[in-house]
Amino acid sequence: MSIPLTLLGLLEREASHGYDLKREYDALFGRGRPLPYGQVYSTLARLARDGKIIAGEAEPGSGPERRRYVITETGATEFEQWLTEAVPPEPHLQTTLFTKVVLALMLGRDAHAYLDTQRLAHLRRMRELTDLRRGGEIVDVLLADHGLFHLEADLRWIEATSGRLDQLAAKVRA
Structure with a gap:
């Protein structure tokens, strides 16, 4: 499964903090394999670097400062292309x-x-x-x-x- 594209899909629905994205990912897709926080934030950093999301300003809170991430038009386009493509139906022949x-x-x-x-x-x-x-x-x-x-x-x-x-x-x- 593509974690970056899955996070883009979650962000297309609404802007979110990294913590909320992890929680939602784990609830829907992480059955038995929760996504590590480090992977969430490194993926978000790469998506921001590539212009697919924008990291908002740090927001103070009761814990560490949090950033709200927003999908960009580039990110939404990439997600839409991925969502409409068929998954290759041919399994790997050498398992x-x-x-x-x-x-x-x-x-x-x-x-x-x-x-x-x-x-x-x-x-x-x-x-x-x-x-x-x-x-x-x-x-x-x-x-x-x-x-x-x-x-x-x-x-x-x-x-x-x-x-x-x-x-x-x-x-x-x-």
């Missing part, structure tokens, strides 16, 4: 799963054991996401669905690969 299977076979190791371990990890994560769907708000439900669909595809690949390990071993050991 970590594939790489580990090929290397295990090349080295004469048990690729079946690796695939079994990976299958169990995927199933465990799918149970967690299913639980999240049951009690979650719509944002959690949709994110869980996205994760579940990807994990289901990985599981189908694991099954197909398990059935073809002998063929793949012959190819990579040749």
